[in-house]
Amino acid sequence: MRCFVSSITICASVWLAGSANLLRAADIFWNNPSGGVFSDPANWVGGKAPTAADRAAFTWSNTTPFTVQFTDDQTIQEVFLRGRVTLDLGATHTQVTSGFQVGYFADESATVKLLNGHITGDTRFASSSELIVGQDAQLEGRMVMGRSNTNSKLSILDGGRFFNATDDPISSISVGQAPTSRGTINVLGAGSQLIHWEAIFYRGDLNIRDGAYAQLETLRLARSPNIFDPPPGGDIGIEATVLVTGANSKLAVNVHRHERHGRSGHSRRCHGDNS
Numbered sequence: 545m546r547c548f549v550s551s552i553t554i555c556a557s558v559w560l561a562g563s564a565n566l567l568r569a570a571d572i573f574w575n576n577p578s579g580g581v582f583s584d585p586a587n588w589v590g591g592k593a594p595t596a597a598d599r600a601a602f603t604w605s606n607t608t609p610f611t612v613q614f615t616d617d618q619t620i621q622e623v624f625l626r627g628r629v630t631l632d633l634g635a636t637h638t639q640v641t642s643g644f645q646v647g648y649f650a651d652e653s654a655t656v657k658l659l660n661g662h663i664t665g666d667t668r669f670a671s672s673s674e675l676i677v678g679q680d681a682q683l684e685g686r687m688v689m690g691r692s693n694t695n696s697k698l699s700i701l702d703g704g705r706f707f708n709a710t711d712d713p714i715s716s717i718s719v720g721q722a723p724t725s726r727g728t729i730n731v732l733g734a735g736s737q738l739i740h741w742e743a744i745f746y747r748g749d750l751n752i753r754d755g756a757y758a759q760l761e762t763l764r765l766a767r768s769p770n771i772f773d774p775p776p777g778g779d780i781g782i783e784a785t786v787l788v789t790g791a792n793s794k795l796a797v798n799v800h801r802h803e804r805h806g807r808s809g810h811s812r813r814c815h816g817d818n819s
Contacts, residue, residue: 600622624644638661667685671694677701698730752789
């Protein structure tokens with residue numbers, strides 16, 4: 545079934561950290577196209593693994609995938625990713641204090657997969673790229689998708705989880721804000737979860753399929769560019785959609801009330817087909 549949900553108007557914020565294209569002196573570049581252990585200095589240009597004061601840059605542009613393995617908890621200032629990179633977190637927790645960027649420059653795409661651990665940090669897309677939150681992976685933080693002319697995708701599958709643990713009155717997910725951009729969030733399969741405070745879809749699609757679960761305090765869908773309240777005469781010029789399909793798939797919106805933020809409303813649940 546399809547559900548189109550509208551709610552109160554809340555201003556989106558600009559919380560992007562750093563510049564999409566500008567690198568600074570503390571940047572450490574990955575130097576092993578075959579993959580390897582994150583903490584091994586031999587895998588980095590200059591023989592030094594990134595620390596909490598550094599920015600880690602995975603900038604190999606070839607199409608050959610490689611895997612970076614994490615063997616202990618890490619704190620990194622910022623992460624840039626290009627090419628086809630798998631971060632196997634190895635049951636560890638990595639904190640990225642200034643967020644991480646999928647896609648290096650606007651014209652260079654990335655396919656990034658997270659596996660087997662917990663990573664905390666706000667995410668932004670600089671190009672038409674895909675981020676996969678896969679088996680036993682947890683991604684915690686906010687996300688901006690499509691602030692430039694891009695078509696990006698977030699896929700949560702194989703029991704992966706994308707969430708924001710903080711009740712934040714500021715937008716936690718923003719999709720397709722630039723006029724020629726569009727974003728897609730797919731939550732696929734039993735055990736896969738999207739649990740966030742607020743999601744704003746200017747131009748984009750939210751797909752919940754095959755037993756997946758999504759929970760949002762507020763979901764806002766644009767009906768014409770940057771207009772979220774229904775125009776006179778009904779829903780015309782819809783720019784964003786929600787699709788819930790498959791047995792046991794579910795979307796729960798406005799599950800809790802948070803009066804301290806001046807919010808009110810009713811609960812809205814969308815279920816997939818049970819056949």
